[in-house]
Amino acid sequence: DGAENSEAFSLPQAVRNAAAASMMASILATSTPALAEEDALKSLESKLAQRDEGIERLQEEKLRPKLKLSEVEKLERDEIQTARITERLKEKQIVAEELKEKERAKDLEKREKAQIEKEEKETKAKIQRELDAKKAQIKKDEKAAIDEARRVEREEKKAAKDMEKNALRAKTDEERLAAEEASETAFNAATEKAEAAILAAEQRSEDELSKALEQAEASKEAAAERAELLEKAAADKYEAALSQAAETAERAEKDAVFEEEAVEQQVVATVDAIEKEDLIEENASLEKAKEFLGSAWSIAAPLVIPGIFIALYAVLASFSAPRPEPCLGAEADEVRKIMGRAERTKTARANMDPWSGEAKHMVGVGTGAMALLAVLMSSGPVSGFVSTSPTTLPARNAQRSQRTLSQGTPSQPAQPSATFGRATLAQGVAAVAVIAAAGRRRAAKHIGRWSQVARCAAKPSAITGKDPLHVIISGAGVGGLLLAKALSKEPTIKVTLLEQASSFQRFGGPIQLASNTLSTIRDIDEGLFDELMKKFTFTGYRRNGLVDALRSEWYCTFDAMKDAADMFDLPYTGVVDRPDLQQIMLDAIPEGCLSNSQKVKSYEVLPDYQGVKVQTQDGKEYTGDVLIGADGIWSATRAQMWNEAQKGPGSGCTYSGYIVFAGETIYQPEDYFDVGYKVYMGPKRYFVTSDVGRGRIQWYAFVAVAEGEEVPSDPLEKREYVKAAFQGWSSQISDLLDATPANTVEDRSLYDRPPSVLKSWADGPVALLGDACHAMMPNLGQGGGQAMEDAHCILQKLKDLTDRRQVPDALQDYYRSRIFRASAVQGLSRVASDILLGTFTFPWKAEEGLSAPYGKGRGDVSYESVVVNYLRHILPGAFTAQFTFLYSFHPYKWSKEEVKVLVADVMDRHKKEAAEAWQRRQDAVEKGEVEKFEEECRQESFFALVAQVAGGIDQK
Secondary structure (H helix, E strand, O other): OHHHHHOOOOOOHHHHHHHHHHHHHHHHHHOOHHHHOHHHHHHHHHHHHHHHHHHHHHHHHOOOOOOOHHHHHHHHHHHHHHHHHHHHHHHHHHHHHHHHHHHHHHHHHHHHHHHHHHHHHHHHHHHHHHHHHHHHHHHHHHHHHHHHHHHHHHHHHHHHHHHHHHHHOOOOHHHHHHHHHHHHHHHHHHHHHHHHHHHHHHHHHHHHHHHHHHHHHHHHHHHHHHHHHHHHHHHHHHHHHHHHHHHHHHHHHHHHHHHHHHHHHHHHHHHHHHHHHHHHOHHHHHHHHHHHHHHHHHHHHHHHHHHHHHHHHHHHHHHHOOOOOEOOOOOOHHHHHHOOOOOOOOOOOOOOOOOOHHHHHHHHHHHHHHHHHHHHHOOOOOOOOOOOOOOOHHHHHHHHHHHHHOOOOOOOOOOOOOOOOHHHHHHHHHHHHHHHHHHHHHHHHHHHHHHHHHHHOOOOOEOOOOOOEEEEEEOOOHHHHHHHHHHHOOOOEEEEEEOOOOOOOOEOOEEEEOHHHHHHHHHHOHHHHHHHHOOOEEOOOOEEEEEEOOOOEEEEEOHHHHHHHHHOOOOOOEEEEHHHHHHHHHHHOOOOOEEOOOOEEEEEEOOOOOOEEEEEOOOOEEEEOEEEEOOOOOOHHHHHHOOOOOOOHHHOOEEEEEEEEEEEEEOOOOOOOOEEEEEEEEOOEEEEEEEOOOOEEEEEEEEEOOOOOOOOOOHHHHHHHHHHHOOOOOHHHHHHHHHOOHHHOEEEEEEEOOOOOOOOOEEOOEEEOOHHHHOOOHHHOOHHHHHHHHHHHHHHHHOOOOEHHHHHHHHHHHHHHHHHHHHHHHHHHHHHHHHHHHHOOOOOOHHHOOOOOOOOOOOOOOHHHHHHHHHOOOHHHHHHHHHHHHHOOOOOOOOHHHHHHHHHHHHHHHHHHHHHHHHHHHHHHHHOOHHHHHHHHOOEOHHHHHHHHHHHHHHO
């Protein structure tokens, strides 16, 4: 085998094996024993094996005559990189071993020094103890000598006193005097003798103590000198160890560098041989490349050619299209004075129209054609609407090549794309393609599991009027309330609605209900729909659309909104105050089925079709046959079902990158009854205004804000923040913001989640509804509507059940029936958000030519502005498809005459209520009670309630 393999190598196998063995032996010989640790050896052997395999691959590629040069170069880079990584690993191990040796020597030096210091300390302590003992003995001897002297003194003085007593007994005075003198002499002599003895004892003690101290000091000096000599010897030993470790590491590094250079030379030589063979086959490769390009063009042509024709259509349509109509949206000066508004600031306006007449038209047409030609010929992403960055294509290729060469460097997280192009379309198509198959697989899995449970069930449980199906609904939002109303109408279903709020209060502003939502409500209950129409305002039949915020002109209208409703004979999209809708639904549900202050915490699926046990946060338990989790985007039911966090990074809900500010005010623009809503568009943000009934205008400001970036908390500062964000846009925006009471301005971060095509909304007797499973961006106004469609579908699946064993399959069927449409609406909502916030900019106008009358980057000629300008002729078709799809679900259908009468009745009331509201405002201005009037009109914040719920989850 070795002989056969050696023919494929530039070096004989035996030589290579010997080199590898030599290198390993050198490393092991020059390293300390710690280098032989198992992990280090395995890592090094792995790198060497990778290098050898790479060289073998290079040599094997020599036998392939049609290898591409790019592949050879890649292999060369890979194998050289592997060799260098191996060298760096060895160098790191060498450096690490050198450091270990130095640390080991340092530790040894520390231990020796510590031992020397310990011995020195013990020696000095022993000397001190001997000195203390000597001092005690000297003191003891001195005390004994003094005591002896005192004893002798006492005896002698006693003898003297005895002599004195004898003298008193003398017969003559002379004898007595002589005896007294002798006694006194003896007494004094005894005292002097005792003092002399004491002095002698003290002197002797002092001499002995001095001698002991001298001996102790000499011993301590000797111990210190010995310790110093030992420390010097330890330091010399440490320096020698460091020098030896450095020399060993240097020799090992030289060996590693030499080995790496040899490997690189071998790889380069091998690659040179391969490249020579590949150059011979270059012409054949080029011919194959031409054939491939021809095949690719045959596949791409059906997509590219229609795109070119669509672009040409947009240009041709722009020649015959009427001039954009001015967009009226501000209060007239007389109305402003009546409503008590401040006077507008007078600003001088430059002449924005440098040309006129026929010359302007010709220049515009010519410039438009050149601009479109430049766009089509550009190297930018023409299949998207806006280039992701000003970086040119060659620069991006260079950056990509640089990233390829710098292996081992972790890639930085991608920034959010500002385009809607191939990626977004491809993701959408892929999502739609996966939905059906994934849904079927998921459903089949659940059906099989619950069918198995059915076969093992103890006994069947029939659903009858006496023993109805008990459905527990968690969350009394619009979806939960409508589901409660729908199910409560069925004689075989009992409903319990659990709501975390302690009581229902009037909060929140208007909510949009589209035509498909109105049809859903009407199909569920006619009385509920009739009560809704008493508070409703239609906007969809009026003019709605996008507005050029720079020029205050209509950019593109949503005529498709009205046309799609007319096609299906549906009432038009409109708005209703959230408190009114909530009250209407609360009044519609049966008394006793709603329980407040009951926040669902968890649930437990019971065996043998006994249903589900629900636990609330305050410790209560409810048992039912079905649990529907309608508890919003931070759903506890979803968190348990899908085994994920209720809120945060693991919840599946992601921050969209946008914050929406909202406010409303009583306002009387010139086009109040003619326009439903307008979207003022511009770069990275847009501003929406809508008639919401009773003389009011509500506005939404969508602004791209990085996650974690702070926004003002004070309402007045919020309003100023929004004004600053839209500075330089249409004066209609600033007028409306100035007219908005600061205490009505609120904000909310927008979250959504991707379609749950791989996760079923149902698990046994438990299912999800609304934002709990398909939270979406608000751009299409379909969030609440899709929740109501969920409720309608659940009703259809549960109302005809006859046995509790059918519940799991019915809920899985609900998921299968809804996943495609709900996912598509989720995708459309996110795409609409990305287009408006990431794609649109101020459009360029052909009649303005190449000038920049509004300033550089504001509607002048650029790739983005030119594309956005011609996009206005393509969008109507997209809007038609969008609204046709949205309104295609309409379980209840009216006649055209019924719709006409319904809209007329509602809008007559709307006009009366608007006139009354404006009159009340005028009366408040005349009385000087404007602030009191605005406070009375203010609703509690729905955004604040949402933030409060989310905050409660965070604290939990």
